[in-house]
Every structure is written in C-alpha cells, then in structure tokens.
Amino acid sequence: MPAATRTTIAGIAAEVGVSVPTVSKVLNGRPDVAPATRALVEESIARHGYQRREAKGKRRSAPRLVELVFHEYGAPWAVEIIRGVEAVAGPARVGVVLSELGGEHRPRQEWLDDVLARRPLGVILVLSDLGAEQRRQLETRSIPFVVVDTAGEPPPGVPTVGSANWNGGLVATRHLLGLGHRRVAVISGPSDVMCSRARIDGYRSAFDEAGVPFDPELVRYGDFFVGGGYRHGRELLTRPDRPTAIFAGSDFQALGVLRAARELGLRVPEDLSVVGYDDLPMTEWIGPALTTVRQPLLEMASTATRIVLSLAEGEQPSNLRIDLATELIVRESTSAPPSI
Amino acid sequence: MPAATRTTIAGIAAEVGVSVPTVSKVLNGRPDVAPATRALVEESIARHGYQRREAKGKRRSAPRLVELVFHEYGAPWAVEIIRGVEAVAGPARVGVVLSELGGEHRPRQEWLDDVLARRPLGVILVLSDLGAEQRRQLETRSIPFVVVDTAGEPPPGVPTVGSANWNGGLVATRHLLGLGHRRVAVISGPSDVMCSRARIDGYRSAFDEAGVPFDPELVRYGDFFVGGGYRHGRELLTRPDRPTAIFAGSDFQALGVLRAARELGLRVPEDLSVVGYDDLPMTEWIGPALTTVRQPLLEMASTATRIVLSLAEGEQPSNLRIDLATELIVRESTSAPPSI
Structure with a gap:
C-alpha cells in the first residue's frame, strides 16, 4: 500500500x-x-488512504460552514445546543447549517452527499452516529467531526463532548434517598442510548451506597418527550404501591409526570417528589419550580464547536473525550415523603 | 441609464x-x-440596476442553501420556526444556514458579506428588517428574501408572511369579556413592533364592540420573555384595583404572570384568568393548562420557505403579503371573574 x-x-x-x-x-x-x-x-x-488537502488559498475563499446535525429534530433542548454552537461560530464568522439525520424525507446517503457538496469546515453530530463507511467518507475529504452526547459507544479516535450522566443519576437519587424516599422510580431515555444507561447506573449506585434495595419494577426506559413522561407517570402513580418520588430523564418528561400527578390529585412535593433533567430555562418558572439536574447543553455545544474548528485548522485536541460536569439544582418539587 | x-x-x-x-x-x-x-x-x-444572473449549470452545482435570520436568538418560539423551514428545505435538499442579526459580535455588514459569500438561494428574515442599502445588495445579487412577522411596515415589493395578530388580540379579549371580566390587562411585545400594536388594537376593538371602556393603565408594552411577564404581572397584581384577567403577549410571558400570581397567593383561574399567545407545545402540559392564541409559527415558516424557493426559481408569487389565521385555544387558565 x-x-x-x-x-x-x-x-x-x-x-x-x-x-x-x-x-x-x-x-x-x-x-x-x-x-x-x-x-x-x-x-x-x-x-x-487518500485524503484531500485543500490548497490554503482555495479553502479561505470558500464559504466557511459547520454542519450541525440532530438525530431527532425539534427536541426541546435543541435550542440550547444551537445557541451554544452559534456562540462560537458567530464571532468566528462561520455559518451554521442545520440538518436532521434519519428523517424519512432525507435518506442518509443523500444527506452525506449534500454535506460533501457544501465542503464544510467540520460536522457536529448531536446524539447521533455515523456508520463506518460514512465516517470514512468524511475522513477522506478531510472534514473533521465531533459527537455531542454519543448515542452508542463512540468508535476510537472520534472526539466526543458529553456530560457526567452517571454522576447526574447519582446525585439526583442521593438527594431523594437523603430526603427519606425509599420507593423512587426512574424514567429514562431509550435503553440503547448511552446517557440513559449511565443515569440508571448512577441511580443504582446511589441505592447501593445507601444500602437500600431498589425495585426493578420502578425502572422505566422511554423517550425524552413529555408524552412519555405522562404515560409512565400515570402508570407508576396508579400502582397500589406507588412511588413517592420520580426521577425523570428530561425536564419535559418531568412536565408530563407533573400533569399525571395533578390529574390523580397528588400534590407535588407533598405527595410526590419530582426531579427533572437538563435545567431548561422554563423549569424555574413552572409551578412548582422544578428540582432538576443541570446539564450544560450550551457549554457542551460551544466546546464541540471549538474542537471542530481547531481540527479544521489542523490542530489536534489534547483530549478526545470531554465530559462536562452536571449539577443538582434543588427547587420546589422535592421534599420529604408523606409520612404514611 | x-x-x-x-x-x-x-x-x-x-x-x-x-x-x-x-x-x-x-x-x-x-x-x-x-x-x-x-x-x-x-x-x-x-x-x-445591474443584477447578476447565474449560468444555469453553475447554479445547479453550487451548494443549495437558504439563510434563516433571527432578530434575536434563542427566543422560545425559534424552534417552531426552524422546524417549519426544515420541513420544506429538508425534502428539497436545501441546507438551512442559521444566523442572528444585531448580535454584538457580528456587525451587520459583516453578516451581509458572509451571506453574499455563501450565495444562498434566498434569505428568510424573522422579525427583522434590512436597510434599503442591504436590500439593494441582495437584489443586485439576485438573492430573494422574505420577511416572517415583520417588525415594521414592510417596504413595498417585499414578500411577507405573518399571522392575524389583530384578530388574535380581538378573540382573546372577546373571550375574557364574554366570561364577565371588565378589568382586563394586556402585556404585549415592544411598542415599535407591528404585531404588538396590532394585538393591542384588537384588544381595544373588543372593548369597543362590547361597549365597555378600557383602562389605559392596564395596557403594557414589554418584551416577549418570561422575566418581563413576571415583572409586569407582579406590578399589575399588586395594584389596589388589580385586574381579574391578563392577556399576555407570549406563552413565556404568561408563564411569568402565572408565577407572579402564585407568589401572591392568587389562584388561576379562580382569582385570575390568564391568556397566552403562540400555543407552544408546552402550554397544554403546564398547570393550569394555558388558554392561548395559536399562532401557526411552523406553517408561517414553511410558507416563507416555499415562497423564497419559488422566487429563486424565477417564479413570482401570486400574493406578496400572506397572513395566516390565528385561533383561540381555550384550556384551564380562564374562567368567570371572582364575584366580589
């Protein structure tokens, strides 16, 4: 060769x-x-192992673009990611091209062809992965890419920016156990997504740490959307041995749980404690203001953008895997369990 | 010449x-x-009056992009606009480039230079206007543009897509008057933005129609954000002659009003009725579910995208000004006023 x-x-x-x-x-x-x-x-x-290298002058005259790709569009936290990317790309005068993977109307190869045609400085993938063939197509065109919040185990050599999901699950569950809750349900994202599994593992570790057994029936996988939170919430809260606390996988899921509780006449936090995940701007305004795990979505997106732009300049990042810290924000939706 | x-x-x-x-x-x-x-x-x-006309072949081989420009980024409804643009641009395999006008880090002429360098099929401006000089720069490059929800009176010949703001103000206020409210406050967006003024005029017309005088002290201009709704809400609700209903300029403003009411121990809708504006996805989930004026943001964005793409094809739209219908969605946050 x-x-x-x-x-x-x-x-x-x-x-x-x-x-x-x-x-x-x-x-x-x-x-x-x-x-x-x-x-x-x-x-x-x-x-x-061919790799295109652009003549310096040519590269400079072409429009400077980065591609921002969502696995699933219109997720409530998408706007935070977009703002984080823009915060770095804007001042650098790099245009941000949005797209969605896996939409019915845009088959994967067509999407990649369009990306290749636009010759971007780099690609930022959110909760989505490329196939080996697609990764190779970007590599051969010298188009770097970074994954934000990987869905699966990222392949070696692919830079990723995530957040401390395991720790998020741990601190949320510890908070609830510390308040005296024993029947704590968890509703997470899809079981095939890394961040869901890490959070559930954090939940389990908090139980282990406290020497308290947990009930596997109270562990649910779903999606990150409000409707799923509502359905799981209703189901959990109509059980004869209903939980006294629910740890949701997203703030929108938590919103669904709050509605289910309201419909069943349960007061939050008196009858039920609820913890969300993400800390979206609305969470401090709703009633009750939501206790939640802050995920630094904006910073994650900014970091990913900085990495992809420096890769485009031919620099090698010192660290290929970055996990930013998560933090528990205690507000009004959690308290001690009802004394029955 | x-x-x-x-x-x-x-x-x-x-x-x-x-x-x-x-x-x-x-x-x-x-x-x-x-x-x-x-x-x-x-x-x-x-x-x-020079206008660049691209050779057909050249145009076809260049990346197909549209520019989506927000006046102010990260507004809660931005995601609806983005989804609407993507719904048309995605299947047409046109990339959507996001940007923001007026951010400190991107002076206006730099922004326009970057747009000219990207040679997009067209530009979609949201709640923002270009200066006469900037409009001419786009026109001479044969780059069509469409304004979604104009801030000011749009100049002749500029296609615009909006919604029936006056009617939205009318039906919301009519609903509250019909329930028996007389002291109805309104918190709208900035007074120099067309849609704010149109909604306030609709509010006034509903009072005229009912033969009821309105109190100018209850008419407020602000921004569309949650903090402004909260501040105006607190101020209005701590007056000795407080209103029994508040019509907010956005769902996020309404969220701020709901929080102000909660802090003051006022129940919604028993003590205070609240109407929002936009009908964002979260409004049906919060407690109480929000009565609001549905603004078809997604459809407005899709329509604007279709117009700009057909202008790029050299077609002339049959209608330069399109206002889509607004609709009152009655949920749980409005009822008859307390009988004092």
Whole structure:
C-alpha cells in the first residue's frame, strides 16, 4: 500500500479508469456519477488512504460552514445546543447549517452527499452516529467531526463532548434517598442510548451506597418527550404501591409526570417528589419550580464547536473525550415523603 | 441609464476603473477589496440596476442553501420556526444556514458579506428588517428574501408572511369579556413592533364592540420573555384595583404572570384568568393548562420557505403579503371573574 500522502486524484482516476473530474465529483458528493462508478472510486480512495488537502488559498475563499446535525429534530433542548454552537461560530464568522439525520424525507446517503457538496469546515453530530463507511467518507475529504452526547459507544479516535450522566443519576437519587424516599422510580431515555444507561447506573449506585434495595419494577426506559413522561407517570402513580418520588430523564418528561400527578390529585412535593433533567430555562418558572439536574447543553455545544474548528485548522485536541460536569439544582418539587 | 439587462460586470469594471475580478469580489462579499473601491463598485452596480444572473449549470452545482435570520436568538418560539423551514428545505435538499442579526459580535455588514459569500438561494428574515442599502445588495445579487412577522411596515415589493395578530388580540379579549371580566390587562411585545400594536388594537376593538371602556393603565408594552411577564404581572397584581384577567403577549410571558400570581397567593383561574399567545407545545402540559392564541409559527415558516424557493426559481408569487389565521385555544387558565 503506497503512502497516503502520495496518492493523488489522478492516480485514483487512472486506477479506476475514469476521468479526473469524475473522481472530483465523487469527492464533492455530486449526484451525476453512476452508482457503480462511484462505488469503485470510493473503494479506491479508501484503499489508498487518500485524503484531500485543500490548497490554503482555495479553502479561505470558500464559504466557511459547520454542519450541525440532530438525530431527532425539534427536541426541546435543541435550542440550547444551537445557541451554544452559534456562540462560537458567530464571532468566528462561520455559518451554521442545520440538518436532521434519519428523517424519512432525507435518506442518509443523500444527506452525506449534500454535506460533501457544501465542503464544510467540520460536522457536529448531536446524539447521533455515523456508520463506518460514512465516517470514512468524511475522513477522506478531510472534514473533521465531533459527537455531542454519543448515542452508542463512540468508535476510537472520534472526539466526543458529553456530560457526567452517571454522576447526574447519582446525585439526583442521593438527594431523594437523603430526603427519606425509599420507593423512587426512574424514567429514562431509550435503553440503547448511552446517557440513559449511565443515569440508571448512577441511580443504582446511589441505592447501593445507601444500602437500600431498589425495585426493578420502578425502572422505566422511554423517550425524552413529555408524552412519555405522562404515560409512565400515570402508570407508576396508579400502582397500589406507588412511588413517592420520580426521577425523570428530561425536564419535559418531568412536565408530563407533573400533569399525571395533578390529574390523580397528588400534590407535588407533598405527595410526590419530582426531579427533572437538563435545567431548561422554563423549569424555574413552572409551578412548582422544578428540582432538576443541570446539564450544560450550551457549554457542551460551544466546546464541540471549538474542537471542530481547531481540527479544521489542523490542530489536534489534547483530549478526545470531554465530559462536562452536571449539577443538582434543588427547587420546589422535592421534599420529604408523606409520612404514611 | 442603459437597460438593466445590458449592464455587464466588465462594463462596471471599466466604468469604475478596476479589474473584472475586483467587481466579482464585491459581488461575493469578499473582504479583500478596499472600502473606497467597494463603495464605488456598489454605487455603479446600483446606478445601472445591474443584477447578476447565474449560468444555469453553475447554479445547479453550487451548494443549495437558504439563510434563516433571527432578530434575536434563542427566543422560545425559534424552534417552531426552524422546524417549519426544515420541513420544506429538508425534502428539497436545501441546507438551512442559521444566523442572528444585531448580535454584538457580528456587525451587520459583516453578516451581509458572509451571506453574499455563501450565495444562498434566498434569505428568510424573522422579525427583522434590512436597510434599503442591504436590500439593494441582495437584489443586485439576485438573492430573494422574505420577511416572517415583520417588525415594521414592510417596504413595498417585499414578500411577507405573518399571522392575524389583530384578530388574535380581538378573540382573546372577546373571550375574557364574554366570561364577565371588565378589568382586563394586556402585556404585549415592544411598542415599535407591528404585531404588538396590532394585538393591542384588537384588544381595544373588543372593548369597543362590547361597549365597555378600557383602562389605559392596564395596557403594557414589554418584551416577549418570561422575566418581563413576571415583572409586569407582579406590578399589575399588586395594584389596589388589580385586574381579574391578563392577556399576555407570549406563552413565556404568561408563564411569568402565572408565577407572579402564585407568589401572591392568587389562584388561576379562580382569582385570575390568564391568556397566552403562540400555543407552544408546552402550554397544554403546564398547570393550569394555558388558554392561548395559536399562532401557526411552523406553517408561517414553511410558507416563507416555499415562497423564497419559488422566487429563486424565477417564479413570482401570486400574493406578496400572506397572513395566516390565528385561533383561540381555550384550556384551564380562564374562567368567570371572582364575584366580589
């Protein structure tokens, strides 16, 4: 295998038996190349470890963009992430292009083709992962990427910015146990998402630490949305042995739990303590003001943006995995359990 | 003055006494042109009514982008606007570039230069206006723009998408008067923003219609944020002749009013009725679920995106001003006034 630096577009064109502009088109995600040709070119690019390096002058004259990609759009915390990215990209005069992975209307390869065509400085993926093939396509075009809050175990070498989810689960549960609660339910995000699993493990550790057994029936996985919080909340709170506290996976889930409690005539915090997660701006305004685990979404997004821009400058970050601290914010929705 | 179609870049270069590439750089918002030269080129472009028309092939190969510009970032309803734009831009495989006008870190001309450099298909401005000079710069580059929810009176010829604000103010106030309220306060957005004024006029009309005088002391202008709702709410509710109902300018303002009421020991809706504005997803979940005026933010954004993309295709929209309907959604936060 020849050294990566010596492979050229012309060499790849010659090997595959196509023209140089055809190789360029593939590199730029252009649609006007036959799928079979394209596959051959991609295969040759990958085999040679080819990496495009832009001429300095050319790079500077092209529009400076970063791609911000959400797994699922319109999540309530998306606005915090967007603000965090803009806080760094704005002053650097880098445009932020938004998109969503996995939407029905935008198949994955089309999405990647569009990204390649825009030739961004870098890509920021939120709660989403690329396949190995897609990662390679970005790498061969020298487009760095960073994952914010990885869904699964991130592959080696991929920079990630997250927050201390395990610790968040621990401090929230410790707070509730410390108030005297024993029947503490937890509603987390999907079980295949890392941050959900880490929080549940933190919850378990708090029980272990206190020497109190926990009831596996009170551990629920769901989504991060308000409707899921409501449904799990109703189900948990209509049990004969209902919990006296619920630790929700997001502030919106907690909002659903609060509504379920209201409908069932349970007062918060007198009859039920509720802890949220995220500390969205609205949580201090709702009634009762929500005790929640602050997740520094804005800072996570700013950090990811700084990393991707420095990678674009050819710098290597000193740390590939950064987890920012989480913090328990105690407000009005938690208190000692009712004395029955 | 020669016919607009006959002016060329070469002609402008010759007239100003600069090279053709220099004129191109000015058209593309590139920073490497002396300000004085740039001003001369802009002046000549404007005087000749020059408009760049892209070669069809070139346009097609360039990344397809639209610019989405907020006056003020991170407003709670921004996510609805973004979802609406994405709903149209996503399936059309057009990238959405986000930015904010008026942030300290991004002076206006720098912002416009960056937009010109990205050569987008079009620009969508939310609650913000361009100056005459900036409008002309977009026009000469054949970059169409649409304003969503104009701040001021839009200049002739600029397509706008809004909602029936006057009607929203009317139906909300009619609802409260119909329940028997007489002391109805209104907290609106800034007095220099069209939608605030239209809603207050709707409020006044409802009073006129009912033959009831309104108290000008109960009419407040503020911002659309939660803190302003809280401050105005506290002030109104601590008056000796406090209102029995408050019509807020946004759901977040209403959240601030609800908190002020809670702190003062006033029950909603028994002691105080509250109406919000926007119908954000959270409003049906908070306690009490909020009566509010639904503003079709998502549809407004989708409509604006469709208009800007069809303008980019050279089509002329049949209607330059579109106002989508608003609708009163009655939930739990309004009832008859306390019988004192």
